[in-house]
Amino acid sequence: MELDSLYISIQIEKVRLGEFFAVQPISPNNDDNWSRWWASRQMYGKTALDVIPSYSQARIREVFDNLLKDRFYGAKEHYDEEKQRWRFTVLNFSENYQEILPMLALLKQLEGYALDGFALIFDWMWGGDTVMAYMDFKEGRALLEAVTESNAIELNRFEEADQNLQALAEELGAR
Template sequence: MSEQCSLYVQIKIGENKLAAFFEDKPQPPLIDNNWLLWWESRAMYSKPSLTDISTYSIPNNGAIIQEFVKDNRMGAYENYDEESGIWYLGIVFFSENYTEILPMLAWLKSLASYLEEDEKGVAFIYDFYWGDDSVMAYLEFSDKEALLMPTSHVSEINPTILAQANQHLESIVEEFQKRNEN
């Protein structure tokens, strides 16, 4: 990976549970077998051992989102759809580096404990903007847990979800271009 990949998150969660998550402090992750298997599935040069994952040093989870959204260079948005109960997060220019994405993955995995048993979702970091079709990370949310999957190519993503992600991120790019024209 040599260009910034994009982050897309789509999770069904109650508004009050999401608010509680945003108010809480980021939690340090436990490196378990899921982390280790996913890490082994990643292709990278000089891969270090996965022994430590940094935690965001921001007072609460909601402030983490606001930091991304206010950085205009990243092309970030966050939205809760009250009708569907789905929370969306997108960052067009998120990261190109595996070690840089680890805190976000840990942060997203921590959200799973706030979900109800029947609430599901996905989060993935992929090459949306540059067209390489690679996937850096893919998380599935189900049964109050988030599991990293060995997904490495966009062809492995549900086409409907991928189309939604592309549509959301494309709307961010269009908005970004409009702001910069003025």
């Protein structure tokens, strides 16, 4: 099983983060951004992206709490009060696109909350070359980018993700 890692780093006011955590995960509309991103994905047995699944928890906070509680995932979060930056790191997140869709749907809900930042799902444990998903947060939008390789991501963002995943792996005694 080759699980990809998840790294989220967004600038967001603490009160807005709390508001985001309090809402229910929803299934977003399949717009052009989703369609272009899905078309750029290469996978076995690819089906049409008719409905984008969402998590069934009552609140978004529960989704993140479940990842934090289950030691299998190797998850950690941190909010930097001074920089107003929230980071969420998961070493063992997912191995296929169907599993990551609810998280991407949830992250799309950050539109209007996050000031800037990014989310990245990639094969960090296996060298970090292949990107399952990359979402860019800017100007109040959350956009899935048609990125499939890590070298297409801003170097400082990729290095930030790598450093935080490495620090978490060392903390947990993994890798």
